[in-house]
Each structure stands twice: as C-alpha cells, then as structure tokens.
Amino acid sequence: MESTPVNWEALDxxxxxxxxxxxxxxxxxxxxxxSSPSSSSSYQYRLLIRQIRRSIEAGDVDGAVCLLRExxxxxxxxxxxxxRLQKQKFIELLRKGTEKDRDAAxxxxxxxxxxxxxxxYPEAYEEFKHVLLALIFxxxxxxxxxxxxxxxxxxxxxxxxxxxxxxxxxxxYDPIFLLTLRYLISIHKVxxxxxxxxxxxxxxxxxxxxxxRDPPAVPQESLFEAxxxxxxxxxxxxxxVELTRQGAVDSLRFAKGDLIQAFQNELCRTTLNFSVLDxxxxxxxxxxxxxxxxxxxxxxxxxxxxxxxCIYPQSDGEASINNIGSDGFHEVNMDYxxxxxxxxxxxxxxxxxxNYEDCSTSTPGHLQSCSRRLRRSRYDVSRERxxxxxxxxxxxxEHSSDIVxxxxxxxxxxxxxxxxxxxxxxxxxxxxxxxSLHNADxxxxxxxxxxxxxxxxxxxxxxxEVVEEVNAMDxxxxxxxxxxxxxxxxxEFIELVNSGNIQLALKVxxxxxxxxxxxxxxxxxxxxxxxxxxxxxNEVALRKGIPLSALANNLQVAMGRRLGIEEPQLMKLMRAxxxxxxxxxxxxxxxxxxxxxxxxxxxxxxxxxxxxxxxAEAHADVSARIFSQTTxxxxxxxxxxxxxxxxxxxxxxxxxxxxxxxxxxxxALPRADAIHLLIQYNAETVIQQIFS
Numbered sequence: 212m213e214s215t216p217v218n219w220e221a222l223d224x225x226x227x228x229x230x231x232x233x234x235x236x237x238x239x240x241x242x243x244x245x246s247s248p249s250s251s252s253s254y255q256y257r258l259l260i261r262q263i264r265r266s267i268e269a270g271d272v273d274g275a276v277c278l279l280r281e282x283x284x285x286x287x288x289x290x291x292x293x294x295r296l297q298k299q300k301f302i303e304l305l306r307k308g309t310e311k312d313r314d315a316a317x318x319x320x321x322x323x324x325x326x327x328x329x330x331x332y333p334e335a336y337e338e339f340k341h342v343l344l345a346l347i348f349x350x351x352x353x354x355x356x357x358x359x360x361x362x363x364x365x366x367x368x369x370x371x372x373x374x375x376x377x378x379x380x381x382x383x384y385d386p387i388f389l390l391t392l393r394y395l396i397s398i399h400k401v402x403x404x405x406x407x408x409x410x411x412x413x414x415x416x417x418x419x420x421x422x423x424r425d426p427p428a429v430p431q432e433s434l435f436e437a438x439x440x441x442x443x444x445x446x447x448x449x450x451x452v453e454l455t456r457q458g459a460v461d462s463l464r465f466a467k468g469d470l471i472q473a474f475q476n477e478l479c480r481t482t483l484n485f486s487v488l489d490x491x492x493x494x495x496x497x498x499x500x501x502x503x504x505x506x507x508x509x510x511x512x513x514x515x516x517x518x519x520x521c522i523y524p525q526s527d528g529e530a531s532i533n534n535i536g537s538d539g540f541h542e543v544n545m546d547y548x549x550x551x552x553x554x555x556x557x558x559x560x561x562x563x564x565x566n567y568e569d570c571s572t573s574t575p576g577h578l579q580s581c582s583r584r585l586r587r588s589r590y591d592v593s594r595e596r597x598x599x600x601x602x603x604x605x606x607x608x609e610h611s612s613d614i615v616x617x618x619x620x621x622x623x624x625x626x627x628x629x630x631x632x633x634x635x636x637x638x639x640x641x642x643x644x645x646x647s648l649h650n651a652d653x654x655x656x657x658x659x660x661x662x663x664x665x666x667x668x669x670x671x672x673x674x675x676e677v678v679e680e681v682n683a684m685d686x687x688x689x690x691x692x693x694x695x696x697x698x699x700x701x702x703e704f705i706e707l708v709n710s711g712n713i714q715l716a717l718k719v720x721x722x723x724x725x726x727x728x729x730x731x732x733x734x735x736x737x738x739x740x741x742x743x744x745x746x747x748x749n750e751v752a753l754r755k756g757i758p759l760s761a762l763a764n765n766l767q768v769a770m771g772r773r774l775g776i777e778e779p780q781l782m783k784l785m786r787a788x789x790x791x792x793x794x795x796x797x798x799x800x801x802x803x804x805x806x807x808x809x810x811x812x813x814x815x816x817x818x819x820x821x822x823x824x825x826x827a828e829a830h831a832d833v834s835a836r837i838f839s840q841t842t843x844x845x846x847x848x849x850x851x852x853x854x855x856x857x858x859x860x861x862x863x864x865x866x867x868x869x870x871x872x873x874x875x876x877x878x879a880l881p882r883a884d885a886i887h888l889l890i891q892y893n894a895e896t897v898i899q900q901i902f903s
Contacts, residue, residue: 215790219499220760221813222785226492227501229388235492236502237602256383259283260374267370272300275373283380292376294331297324298342299369302360305345316346371425375480379428379465384475389488391809393478394451395788396420401453402791412787415780419487424480430464442872444470447804450882452477471808489604495779498771500663502599658774662767669763672706674699677766685773692769697727697734698762701741708744716745761817789814799882 230236232254259282266274276296279286287293301324304316320343328339341357348355359365378384396416403410410416440463448459451474459473466473496502661684669677678699681688689696700723707716720742728734768778792811796803806812875885 215786215793216761216817217782217785217789218761218814218817219764219782221810221816222781223499223501225386225388225391225810225814226495226499226781229386230492230496230502232386233604235489235602235604236496236599253383256377256381257385260377260381260383263377264370264374267299267373268366270303270306270366272296272303276300283377286373286376286380290327290331291335292373294324294327294335295369295372297327298338299365301342302345302365306350306361368426371480372428375425375428375476378479379472379476385479387808387810389483390475390478391811391814392488393420393481393483394805394809395785395792395811397452397481398795399788399791402795410787412784415487415784419484419491419784421482421484423482425482427458427462427480428465428476429461440464440468443868446872446875448473448477450799451805471805474805474808485604491779491781491784493601493603495781496601497659498776498779498782500666502601655776658771658776662770662774662776665770666763666767669699669766670760672702672759674702674706678703681770688770688773691773693727693731694734695765695769697724697731698765700724700727701737702759702762704741705744713745758818785814800886801882 232251234254259278263275263278266272266278276287297319301316301319304312304319324339324342328335342360344355344357345360348357350361352358355361384390396419399410399412400416402408403413440460444463445456445459448454448462448470449456454462454477462473462477463470466476493502665677665680668674668680678689678696700719704716704719704724707713707719720738724738724741728738771778789811792803793815803811870889871882871885875882
C-alpha cells in the first residue's frame with residue numbers, strides 16, 4: 212500500500228491550484244494569487260456560503276436571510292426553504308426567553324410562518340400546527356412532543372441543506388483536489404472495511420474527513436415519477452458515493468440529469484476538517500518547493516556562500532552522521548558543542564539587507580572557501596518558487612462585511628474582522644522576529660533547500676552536476692543508494708551518446724554502469740539494453756522508462772531521508788488511497804466513471820512525460836523496482852499490485868453494461884458477482900432461472 216507509485220507532478224498541479232484558489236499562498240508582493248478569475252469568484256461564493264452556514268448554526272436566521280436576499284434571492288423564492296427558515300426563526304426567538312422576543316415570535320407566526328405554511332409543501336401546514344406547541348412546552352423538557360424542534364441539531368441540518376442548495380445555485384464547488392481527497396478516502400474506508408484490512412492511515416483519515424453528511428437537496432418534482440435517467444448513471448452514482456437508488460435518482464433529478472454535477476453535489480455534502488487539511492497542504496508545499504515558508508523567504512542565501520557547508524561542515528567534529536536506521540538511511544545530527552569548541556558560530560540575519568548574511572563561520576578564510584556550485588540553481592531554477600509565500604487561511608468574510616443585519620449579526624462580523632486582524636498581526640510579528648528562531652529550525656530549512664535544489668537539477672537532466680554535488684556533500688550517499696546512482700548514470704550515458712560524445716559515454720559506462728551491474732544482477736539486462744543506444748542514437752523506442760521528474764522525486768526522497776526529513780503525510784495518504792482505489796475497481800471488474808473528472812488517472816500515470824523531460828531508462832521494469840525501493844518503505848499489509856484498472860482489459864468489456872446492471876438489480880448482487888454469472892449465462896437466461 213505504501214509503495215504504490217504516484218505521479219507527484221500531477222499532485223503538485225492539483226495542490227497548487229487548490230492553494231491558489233483558496234488564497235493560501237501569495238506572491239512576493241504580498242498579494243494572494245488566485246489561479247483564475249473564475250476560481251476567485253468561486254472562492255468568494257464559498258465564503259458567502261460559509262457565512263450563511265455560520266449564521267444559521269449560531270441561531271441568527273435574520274442574518275442568513277439578509278445575506279440570501281442580497282446575493283441569492285432566487286433561493287428565497289422557494290417557499291419550502293423560506294418556510295423552514297421562518298420556522299427556525301420562530302424557535303430561535305422563543306429560545307431567547309425574554310418577553311420582547313416572545314412577542315416577536317408571535318409576530319413571526321402571524322406575518323411570515325403562517326402564510327408560508329399554506330403553499331410550501333403538503334406537510335407544511337401540519338408542521339406549522341405542530342411547532343405551535345413550542346409556545347407552551349419548555350425547551351428543557353426532553354419529553355415534550357416538540358423536543359426535536361428545540362434541538363440545536365435542527366440548526367445544523369438547515370445550514371447543511373442550504374449549503375447544498377447554494378453550491379448548486381452558485382456553482383461554488385470545491386476545487387478538484389478537495390473532491391478527489393473526499394472520494395479516495397471514502398473508497399479507502401469502504402475497501403478496508405469490506406476486506407477486513409487494517410488501514411495504516413486511519414488516524415489521518417478520521418481527523419481529515421468527518422463521517423456526517425449535509426442533508427441532500429431534494430427536487431420539487433414528485434418522487435413517484437418514473438426517473439428519466441439511464442440506469443447505468445443511477446448505479447454509477449449509487450456505488451460512487453454510497454447512496455440508495457432513490458437517493459441517486461433524487462440527486463440526478465436535482466442536477467437536471469447531469470451526472471457529474473450530481474456527483475459533485477454528493478461529494479460536497481461530506482465535510483473536511485480544514486485545519487488538518489491546511490497543515491497537510493502546507494507541509495507538502497514546503498517539501499515539494501511549491502511555496503516558500505516564512506523562514507525560507509526571509510533567509511535567502513547569499514551569492515558567495517553555500518548552504519551545503521552549513522549542513523555538511525568541513526571541520527572535524529562539526530557534524531556527525533549516525534543512527535543508521537533499518538531502511539539503510541542515516542540521520543545527520545549537528546553537534547553544537549563541538550561547533551562551539553572549534554570556534555564556529557552559526558547565525559542568520561533577521562533583517563533584509565543588501566548584503567545578505569548566511570549560515571557561516573567566524574573565520575573569514577572558511578567563508579571564502581564556501582562552495583558556489585549551488586548558486587546557479589538557487590537563483591535561477593528556484594526563482595519562481597521563492598515568489599510564492601505560504602499565507603495560510605485567512606477568512607475575512609468579504610461578502611458580509613458591509614451588510615447591516617441584526618445586532619447579533621453585526622457582532623459576528625466584528626468578531627470575524629477582529630480575528631482576521633489578529634491573524635495578520637501574528638503573521639507580521641512572525642515575519643519580524645526571525646532572529647528568535649533556533650539554529651535547529653534554520654538548519655532544517657537549509658536541508659530542505661538543498662534537497663529541493665538537487666531535485667530541480669535532476670529534473671532538468673543535469674545529472675552530472677547532481678552526482679558531483681551529492682558526492683561532495685555526502686560521499687556515502689550513493690554507496691547506500693546504488694540503484695539511484697545507476698539511474699542517474701544511465702541518463703548521463705544516453706545524453707552523451709545523443710550528443711555524439713561516444714568516448715566519454717563509454718567511460719561513464721566502464722566507470723559506473725558496469726561495476727554497478729556487476730554488484731547487482733538485476734541491472735545486467737538494463738545495462739545491455741542501455742548499450743544498444745550506441746547502435747541507434749536518439750532512438751525513441753530504446754528510451755522508454757520513467758521520466759526525469761520521477762527520477763528527481765526518487766532523489767528528493769532518498770536525500771530527504773538521509774538528512775532526517777520525513778515525507779509529508781499527504782504523500783502517504785495518496786499512496787494508500789490510490790492503491791485501494793486500484794484494488795476496489797479490480798473487485799468491481801469495471802472502470803471508474805469519475806476517474807478522469809477527478810484527475811485520478813493522471814495521479815496514477817507515473818510514466819507521464821512533461822515537455823522538458825529527457826528519458827533516462829532503457830528498461831521500464833527495473834525502473835519501476837528502483838522507484839519502489841527508493842521512495843517507500845516495505846509494507847506487508849496488502850499485496851502490491853500497482854497496475855491501474857483503467858489500463859487493463861476486464862471481463863466487463865465482454866458484456867453490455869445494461870446486462871450487467873440488469874442482473875445486479877434482479878438478483879441484488881454486487882457488480883463482480885453479476886459479471887461472474889454472465890460469464891456462464893446471458894442476462895435473459897439468468898433472469899429466467901429466477902422464475903423457473
């Protein structure tokens with residue numbers, strides 16, 4: 212499960228789009244950077260929905276109605292919704308308990324609730340008469356016939372229902388990344404539950420995705436009408452989001468038959484814990500170099516020094532590499548006592564000046580000897596990344612800041628504004644006090660920077676520079692990761708051959724590829740096939756394998772572990788959930804109808820090539836093994852099979868989809884069992900045997 216390969220570049224794209232759409236990152240000017248005008252509009256609408264939801268959950272129905280009347284008046288034209296809002300307002304006025312509020316509640320009955328009850332829906336008038344009992348039964352009386360009307364749970368159900376309706380009306384759906392997370396986690400939970408498997412990410416998924424769902428938005432049409440929808444679409448929705456058949460029909464009817472829109476409506480009914488989500492995304496963005504943290508932004512490296520010398524000091528006793536783990540990786544620990552004893556003082560400037568200071572030593576001669584090799588990648592390759600600073604989630608609630616509603620609504624808005632202001636002050640305080648950071652924190656940041664720089668060099672095909680730099684930093688690294696060295700040298704060999712430098716290419720093969728293959732028999736065959744490139748340089752057929760981006764990812768993970776940098780939890784979550792997604796649809800013996808919409812097929816396509824990729828592998832099978840060994844630890848929880856059902860031929864292709872659905876419906880069988888029956892009989896024969 213943990214070794215399932217993932218296309219991290221595809222995940223980078225999804226995460227970046229989400230971070231921009233939710234204004235979690237900002238450019239060097241301090242401005243938030245939405246990915247597009249449409250995503251910015253969606254963000255504003257989602258803020259509006261969130262404020263309406265909060266108002267109702269707090270009992271401020273008038274505030275919610277005012278926001279609806281101002282921004283989405285069409286919702287209030289639905290008397291079903293208006294009746295429920297007025298009924299909740301009546302209860303909230305009684306809940307306050309004062310004589311004045313009781314009089315206001317009676318006025319609400321006469322002027323708003325009673326007229327709405329006449330034509331809201333058939334049961335509305337009976338509900339109206341029932342809620343009148345709240346006038347004589349106390350809210351604390353749990354045995355009263357209106358105890359459920361007094362329950363605060365009604366607030367949350369009404370808020371959830373309105374959220375579902377507003378998302379559809381405003382097309383304010385969450386970014387694809389959030390929909391994909393919800394979907395993969397849901398399938399992961401179902402798969403592990405049905406197969407009796409212990410999930411390694413249970414704690415994370417339970418904290419991230421809440422079990423409760425918002426109430427569904429029910430269409431106004433009669434539920435007794437024959438559904439005008441394809442049964443294939445109905446069953447796809449039933450199995451994708453765990454609905455009853457009637458629930459799927461209602462969802463499709465509400466979405467006017469649009470399967471994808473119904474699917475989005477249902478996914479958005481589940482709620483994510485945004486505090487946990489933002490932590491995961493922040494951690495991933497820093498690790499992958501998608502955004503610079505405050506610490507990274509304020510401690511730019513100077514042009515005449517290298518962070519390498521701070522992490523791997525040259526003086527004896529300044530650093531120790533110890534604690535060899537079970538996975539073969541070392542952890543690098545700084546020995547601060549020996550640093551002080553040798554007269555070194557690690558420091559970092561807390562102010563932005565023209566001449567930046569870096570982690571350096573008090574000895575001028577040592578400062579002059581710092582390597583300049585990484586300066587190129589630091590200021591050229593990483594320039595775009597450094598423009599993006601992590602901003603974090605600030606919820607200013609722009610839509611409601613200028614709307615005057617009730618006294619309570621104004622209080623809520625003022626509190627929200629104060630919270631936003633306080634958050635901004637905290638950010639400024641953090642930015643102005645980097646001098647208080649511990650040396651260990653700065654060293655960790657520099658480690659991350661080094662790993663990212665090596666990854667970026669590798670992704671551009673500059674493998675010779677990568678090998679040279681890594682060997683200079685840590686001579687033991689490639690001794691512990693020989694397969695990774697073989698990959699890098701393959702790239703170098705192929706580039707030299709294609710550029711016509713045959714002699715130097717042969718030298719690389721003799722010096723590195725040959726000895727590595729000699730010590731690992733699995734590399735002999737790919738070595739032979741790599742040498743075939745000498746016969747036909749630039750032959751595309753001989754250069755199939757993982758792209759440089761995947762090779763760069765392998766290097767990043769291996770170097771990170773060597774330096775004690777753990778992989779982000781989001782990476783572990785994606786590996787596990789994509790694995791169970793594969794396994795689930797193998798059991799279903801079918802293709803996921805929503806895989807392409809959620810970009811899951813791109814996350815699985817580890818052999819996807821970007822325009823700048825230079826192919827480095829001559830044997831894809833060995834590349835996959837190297838990828839697995841260098842990016843993950845071993846796991847025996849589930850059998851490893853990383854093939855995607857979307858790329859396999861299944862038994863379903865032999866049968867008409869309607870035949871499969873027909874057998875499933877008549878016999879109430881799972882999809883796989885229905886297909887197994889169809890292998891032996893046709894649909895008509897199976898159904899006839901039921902009645903014989």
